[in-house]
Amino acid sequence: MKKTLFFLLLFFLVIITAKAQLKTPSEFIPDYGKQISYYYQVESYFKFLTEESNSIKKQNYGKTSEGRDLMVYYISTPENLANLDLIRNNNLAAIGLSDKVSKTIGDKLIVWLSFSVHGNEYAGTESAMTVAYQLLNPNNPESKKWLENTIVILDPCINPDGYSRYGNWLREISGKKTHPELSDREHMEIWPGGRFNHYLFDLNRDWAWQTQIESEQRLALYNEWLPQVHVDVHEMGYNSPYFFPPSAEPWHEFIDKYQKDFQNVVGEKISNKFDQENWLYNTRETYDMFYPSYGDTYPTYNGAVGMTFEQGGIGAGRAVLLENGSVLTMQDRINHHVKSVLTTVGAAASELDHLIQGFRKYMTNSRKNIKGKYNTYVLKNNAKLEQLTVLLKKNKIEFAYADANQKAIGFNYQTQNDKSFAIDINDLIIKVDQPKAVLTQMLFEPYNKLNDSLSYDITAWNLPLAYGVEGYALKNNLNIKTKAIIEPIEHNTPQNVYAFYVPWNNRISAQVLSSLHQNNIKVRAAREKAIFGKLTVEAGGLIVSKADNPKIVDFEKTVIDIIKIKNDYNFINTAYTVNGKDLGGENFFLLKAPKIALLSGKGVSSTEFGAVWYYLDSVIGYPVSVIETTNFDLLNLNGYNTLILADGSYDFSKEQQRRIDDWINNGGKVIAMNNALNLFADKEGYSLSLYDSDEDKKASEKEVKDKESKDRFLDYKGSERRAISATVTGAIIENVLDTTYPMSFGLGDKYFSLKTDYKQYPLVKNGVNVAYIPVDYKSYGFIGNNLKKKLNKTVSFAVESKENGKLIYMIDNPLFRGFWENGNLLFSNALFLVN
Structure with missing residues (x-):
């Protein structure tokens, strides 16, 4: 019996010792800290950790576009890991x-890295x-x-596709020796770079x-946890000293004192550590807390710090020569991150009660003591609401639909004033009194509200305008009967259908047309409203008839x-209309299937290429040939009818420009965007x-010269603010x-554009000014x-006809x-409806 007990004890000691002998990354991965690791x-290293330690647990939360695994690792005590679901639900409850x-x-702190x-x-x-x-090192008492009492959720790589690229x-380009000199190719990353994901989107926005x-996939998991602390680990230009909190202004007014206080705690603790190492750093510069879609602000508006x-x-390769003459190595960069991140975890653990209570008050008190001006948002029923509700569901924002009619007064987003309006059945109701x-x-x-105009990113994102729906913000808590869903339309298709009608009013319309074209089905679109008995076909509406598709x-x-x-499709039994816009007349024009070349590369x-590519490949699922600019001379333009720049x-x-000119004149269509103009x-x-x-040009040149003369007497310190x-x-x-032109179909009476560039152009004189900024615009x-005045009477989107072709200007x-959903429809118009 004693022998048995002895061997059992020995067995457990061996197991415990094995678990305690974790390898460091440098012991596990050859050249760790000297060469980038393969994904x-x-x-493999995290697999090793999960096999050798009982304080870490893996969860696969999805896959990238290129099929790589997305993973987080839960790190805590074995007891806490055994109760993850209980801890998670307690936090949400x-x-x-x-x-x-x-x-x-008991209460557990959740820190997401x-x-x-x-x-x-x-x-x-x-x-x-x-x-x-x-964190797992058994010899680390801290x-x-x-x-x-802390659960650390660690995501080692949010963007595996970009990291791997x-x-x-x-x-591939590295030799055995490092080359810190700036002229070495190691510091000259080639297009498109690894910053972005597969579709070249910036995931941090x-x-x-x-x-x-x-x-x-990541946010689905994030919203199942809602941590109290979130740390987003980045790099910037290699000559910049390390940045850690507190963040720069502007801070959004909805951010609480407890969130600011803990940023200060973190800043003080990390600065002490960095001072001991004589490492340079900065705080409260550049990186602000305003735009809601960053890895620091989104968690903040969900209660975290x-x-x-x-x-x-960025651009440092494995080692790089800095402007101060020192060499920044890969190991230096790792050391700095490790020190700051671990210091933050320790700071959070020491402030557990303060962080948990601050988080709970932030999320619960904001339901009744609202931070904004309005209590309820009402969006009029519109086909574009379908995509908006998808976004709300992703963010766990509660909503309902009106199940009664009612009068109300609210701020109208489009007119920017208070007005009375009717709430109708199926209008979307979003109340502030909810957990989110x-x-x-x-x-x-x-x-x-911006408390500092030196913002790092876009400063407006109103969803009713982004989605192109009529919206109202109400100061009162709306008391109205609601329902959870809109009952789907029942389609009882008769035996003999003359034609099908698909309304042109959201991205699903473009997806449908994309599929119809790819199946070689002929489609027409309405130029103006046509009335077929009880059915009204709006401008842009798609018609698929037997007459056009006899085979x-x-x-x-x-x-x-x-x-x-598309749930709102319908059918037509006759080509004859009530208002004289018969199906076989000029009102219904035959659409051409685009054959698209999209230029990429040098x-x-x-990101702008990626936005177009993603729209074509994923949003509407339409084929596109991607051509490198360096291969333009090999491109047979005659094999395409649409060129996107x-x-x-x-x-x-x-000569290349002449080829494009001739191709347009012979029937080609160019969609040119931003600087491609x-x-x-x-x-x-x-x-x-x-x-x-010419007079305007001279006046502008004179204005520039006058400004240069005046600026000579101004101090340097204010130059940045003057520039903005x-x-x-x-x-x-x-x-x-211009609601009569196909490029505006389905957009509504007005279009609210997200402008991210200072450039402005006057209205074109020999074309259609599809969308332009009026005088005293909202x-x-x-x-x-200075820019605000100059935007009056400038064009945002225009179309110019060139012999048999078209040139579409997108300023x-x-x-x-x-995310600008009405913009997806506008681009669909340019692609499909402008023939």
């Missing part, structure tokens, strides 16, 4: 998001491995103490919108299988110009629409004083970051 090596409460589990949302900021992921090791490139698969950490490192009260207000409050076998079933994804903005600096030769502005044969007349008077980082601007967000990017 599979990162996965305290703020009204769960009814499952366990009294056997996110690394390398930008793939080429790779020291984040490298440091994540050391952070995990140090971390043991922290984890007693950068890592594979760096390894996508937290609220969740347009990308990585964001959608969200923080950004920035290490100099603050985030709801962030997304729907008409005005977000389709089983016409009804074939078409319905395609269009059924000179093209990665995303924002960029295109260095075309005169430089190819056509003030060029012979084109109407787009920077000035309305001529800029716009991102503001919503009212546009007048706007939201920051626009510099603003309607696909910006993929």
Whole structure:
């Protein structure tokens, strides 16, 4: 019996010893700290940790567009890991998001650590491995103490596709020796770079919108936990000293004192650590707390203390020579991140009660003591609400539909004044009195107050305007009968259908047309309203008739299988209309299926190219040939009828430009966006110009000279603030629409554009000014004083006919970051309806 007990004890001692002998990343991965790790090596190291320690648990939460795993790791005591669901539900129950409460589990702090949302900021992921090791190290008494009442959720790489793109490139061009000199190719990352995901979206701007698969899957998990602390680990230009909180102004007014206080606590503790190492750092500069879709602000508006950490490192390769003469190594970057992140975890653990209570008060008190001006938001029933409710569900924002009619008074987003209106059945009702009260207000409050105009990003994002729906903000708590869903339309298709009608009113319309074209089904669109008995076909409405498709076998079933994804489709039994717009007349024009070439590569903005590519490939699922600009001479333009030029600096030769000109004249269509307009502005044969007349040009040049003369007497210190008077980082601007032209179909009476560029053009003289900014236009967000005046009577979207072809000018990017839903429809119009 004694022998048995002895061997059992020996067995357990062996197991415990094995568990205690964790390898460091440098012991596990060859050249760790000297060469970027492959993504599979990162996965392998965390697999090793989960096998060797009982204080870490893995959860796979999804896959990237390229099929790589997305993972988080829970790090805490074995007892806490065994009760993760109980801890999670207790945390949610305290703020009204769960009814499952366990009294056997005490309060636990949740700290979420996110690394390398930008793939080429790779020291984040490298440091994540050391952070995990140090938290799990059985010989680290500090971390043991922290984890007693703390759950650390560690995401080692938010953007595996971008990280792998950068890592594979760096390894391919690396030699055995490092080359810190700036001229070495190691510091000259090639297009498109590893910063972005597969579709070249910046995932750090996508937290609220969740347009990308990585964001959608990650935020689904994030909203199941809602941590008290979130740390977002980044890198910046390599000459910049380390940045850690407190953040810079502007701080949004909805941010609480407890959140600011803990940023100060973190800043003081990290500064003490960095001072001991003689490391340079800065706080309260550049990185502000305003735009709601960052990795620090989105968690903040969900009750956490969200923080950004920035290490100099973009473009550093493995080692780089700094302007002060020292060499920044990969190991330096890792060390800085590890020190700051672990210090933050320790600071959070020491402030557990303060953080948990602050989080709960922030989330619960904001329901009754609202931070904004309005208690309720009403959005009139519109097909575009379908996509808006998808976004609300992703963010766990509660909503309902009106189930009664009622009069009300509210602030109208489109007119910017209070007015009476009718609430009708099926209008969307969103109340601030809900667990996600603050985030709801962030997304729907008409005005977000800027306490400093030097903002890092866009300053307006009103969802009713982004989605193109009539919206109202009400100061009172609305008392109206509601329902959870809108009853779907029942389709009783008769035996003999003359044609099918698909309304043109949201992105699903474009998806339907995309599928119809790809199945070689002929489609017409209405130029004006047509009335078929009780059915009204609005401008832009799609018609699929038997007459245009006589060879389709089983016409009804074939078409319905395609269009059924759009619930409001209908059918027509006759070509004869009440108002003289018969189906066989000029009112219904036959649509051409686009054959698209999209330029990419050198000179093209990665993110703006990515926005177009994602729209085509994922939003509407339409084929596109992506052509590198360096291969333009090999491109047979005659094989395409549509050429898309995303924002960029295109260095075309005169001969290449001539080829484009001739191709347009022969029937081609160009969609040119942002800086791609430089190819056509003030060029012979084109109407787009920077000035309305020679007099305007002279006046503008004189204004510049006068300003230069005056500026000589001004101090240098105020130059940055003076400069922003001529800029716009991102503001919503009212546009007048030519509602008779196909490019405006389905957009509504007005179009509110998200303007992110200071450039302005007068209305074109030999074309259609589809959308232009009127005098005394309405706007939201920051626009510099000098620029604001100049935007009056400037064009945002225009179309110029060139012999048999078309040139579409897009001064603003309607696909910006993929979240401007009415912009998706506008681009669909340009692609499909402008023939």
